[in-house]
Amino acid sequence: MEAMTGAPRSYGSPDVAVIGAGMIGLTIAYSIASRGASVAILEKEDIAAGASGSNMGLVLWSDSEPGLSLELTALGWQRILGFEDELGSDLEFRRIPALGVIEDENSITGARAQAALLEKAGFKMEFVRPEHFREIEPNIFPGKAIAGTYCEEGRLNPFLLASALWSRAKSKGVDLRRGFEVVGLEEKGGKITRVVGKSGIVSPGMVIVAAGAWTRRIFGFLGIDLPQYYIHGEMLVSEQVPSYIRGLVGSGSPERVLMEKAIAESDTGSSEFSLSRCEREPMGGDAVLGFECENGFEKGPKKASTQRVAETLPSRNGFFARERGNGQFRIVEDALTQTVSGNLVLGQVSRGSGRFYNEVGHKTFADLSRSTLRYFPALSEVSVIRSWVKPVPFTPDHLPYMGPVAGYDNLFVASGYKSTIILVPLVGEIMAALVLEGKVFPGLEEFYPTRGRHAGAWCVERNLRRSRAGCLM
Numbered sequence: 002m003e004a005m006t007g008a009p010r011s012y013g014s015p016d017v018a019v020i021g022a023g024m025i026g027l028t029i030a031y032s033i034a035s036r037g038a039s040v041a042i043l044e045k046e047d048i049a050a051g052a053s054g055s056n057m058g059l060v061l062w063s064d065s066e067p068g069l070s071l072e073l074t075a076l077g078w079q080r081i082l083g084f085e086d087e088l089g090s091d092l093e094f095r096r097i098p099a100l101g102v103i104e105d106e107n108s109i110t111g112a113r114a115q116a117a118l119l120e121k122a123g124f125k126m127e128f129v130r131p132e133h134f135r136e137i138e139p140n141i142f143p144g145k146a147i148a149g150t151y152c153e154e155g156r157l158n159p160f161l162l163a164s165a166l167w168s169r170a171k172s173k174g175v176d177l178r179r180g181f182e183v184v185g186l187e188e189k190g191g192k193i194t195r196v197v198g199k200s201g202i203v204s205p206g207m208v209i210v211a212a213g214a215w216t217r218r219i220f221g222f223l224g225i226d227l228p229q230y231y232i233h234g235e236m237l238v239s240e241q242v243p244s245y246i247r248g249l250v251g252s253g254s255p256e257r258v259l260m261e262k263a264i265a266e267s268d269t270g271s272s273e274f275s276l277s278r279c280e281r282e283p284m285g286g287d288a289v290l291g292f293e294c295e296n297g298f299e300k301g302p303k304k305a306s307t308q309r310v311a312e313t314l315p316s317r318n319g320f321f322a323r324e325r326g327n328g329q330f331r332i333v334e335d336a337l338t339q340t341v342s343g344n345l346v347l348g349q350v351s352r353g354s355g356r357f358y359n360e361v362g363h364k365t366f367a368d369l370s371r372s373t374l375r376y377f378p379a380l381s382e383v384s385v386i387r388s389w390v391k392p393v394p395f396t397p398d399h400l401p402y403m404g405p406v407a408g409y410d411n412l413f414v415a416s417g418y419k420s421t422i423i424l425v426p427l428v429g430e431i432m433a434a435l436v437l438e439g440k441v442f443p444g445l446e447e448f449y450p451t452r453g454r455h456a457g458a459w460c461v462e463r464n465l466r467r468s469r470a471g472c473l474m
């Protein structure tokens with residue numbers, strides 16, 4: 002009958018629809034369903050199909066931003082320590098020593114400032130000389146390091162985390178719509194009335210967008226240009242080897258932050274970097290750098306734009322490298338750890354390319370081999386058995402978007418987290434209290450999408466008045 006009339010298939014009217022089945026969507030769905038509301042997760046592929054099923058599983062506090070972000074990180078760390086018991090699942094969680102390799106003087110200054118900030122929240126980060134690296138990682142060679150940071154962080158198995166969250170959510174009656182790609186949001190009188198998917202429609206009471214790097218695209222359906230960008234995280238996984246890396250060896254330098262800053266500024270600073278042309282077209286992709294479009298489709302990167310972004314970054318050829326060529330730039334930011342089952346996990350090369358891509362490039366292998374072998378020469382005998390790449394979202398001020406969407410009564414967002422895993426136990430509860438009971442976690446306004454320099458434009462666009470924290474209805 003439906004086929005004859007052409008009416009879209011209706012998937013009902015849950016109290017809450019969550020868009021995205023990553024670890025953020027899953028934890029939110031679980032917390033909301035635990036409070037008795039009906040929840041449908043709308044997911045274009047499957048559980049953890051995005052970054053949540055592609056990460057290193059690191060439970061990191063050392064890169065936290067000041068303010069609420071740091072407070073939540075501190076709370077999140079406490080919760081993560083007991084999260085296996087809470088979920089009733091083995092997540093392969095371990096506390097691990099983390100060594101941040103520093104290769105230049107400027108990075109020492111940055112790291113000292115970060116250590117001072119972290120100390121205020123009760124986290125301890127020490128500085129070590131290269132000759133003491135082996136007391137932390139017995140197999141490391143100091144390479145080009147001039148110093149290092151040392152702290153205790155955590156690691157778990159991200160697949161087990163996603164699976165445990167889903168299993169808990171399912172036990173609370175959460176309905177998962179796999180293969181439901183959201184392609185539109187319908188609005189009436191400041192309310193989202195229908196979420197439109199390629200395969201049908203859902204008419205929920207509330208909508209939470211938790212679509213990771215794709216969140217900006219979802220907001221585009223409402224004509225809202227949410228300033229959220231992405232970089233690419235690439236990962237190599239080795240065959241299983243006997244215990245070789247005790248914890249995490251990674252970057253002690255701020256390259257990634259610099260790159261993200263450059264990408265974000267390029268979006269608003271000059272028309273040359275304008276992203277808007279294909280961004281709002283559903284078919285146009287989510288270009289993060291200036292990108293040529295044709296009829297709403299991506300045509301190719303704007304050479305000048307990407308070069309300009311690259312020029313704002315320091316050049317270095319050590320554990321971290323920057324390269325330019327073919328109108329693209331890339332940053333190599335290594336991190337190396339070993340899973341409980343013995344696989345070495347090597348990432349994360351962050352590459353700005355102007356569009357989503359899904360294959361680890363051959364240069365990644367060359368770069369990672371070169372830089373890693375300098376510190377761990379014995380790994381030259383180890384084979385890589387798997388590799389993948391996924392987009393990782395970020396926002397201009399590195400704080401997530403978490404809160405209500407101004408101008409709408411029933412629309413919320415939870416996206417753009419930095420070190421996400423450590424926040425997973427909290428995000429669900431914060432969003433559940435907000436959405437179901439209207440309870441605002443103290444200071445949450447810091448994370449509202451209307452904060453900062455985009456707030457004014459947002460308020461005007463949505464025809465709202467502006468307050469210090471954002472827009473007033």
Ligand SMILES: Cc1cc2nc3c(=O)[nH]c(=O)nc-3n(C[C@H](O)[C@H](O)[C@H](O)COP(=O)(O)OP(=O)(O)OC[C@H]3O[C@@H](n4cnc5c(N)ncnc54)[C@H](O)[C@@H]3O)c2cc1C
Pocket residue numbers: 020021022023024025026043044045046047048049050051052053054055056057058059060061181182183184211212213214215219233234235236348349390391392393394415416417418419420421422423
């Ligand atoms: C290589 C790599 C290493 C990383 N390492 C770490 C780490 O060690 N520790 C850490 O904390 N973080 C790490 N991260 C970052 C972390 O994985 C992400 O921040 C986190 O997974 C984001 O979760 P999310 O639920 O917000 O987004 P995602 O997991 O990306 O989920 C978004 C979901 O939305 C779905 N979706 C998108 N568009 C639509 C649509 N139109 N309709 C329906 N569904 C849609 C997607 O299919 C996806 O399943 C890493 C990321 C990568 C790629």
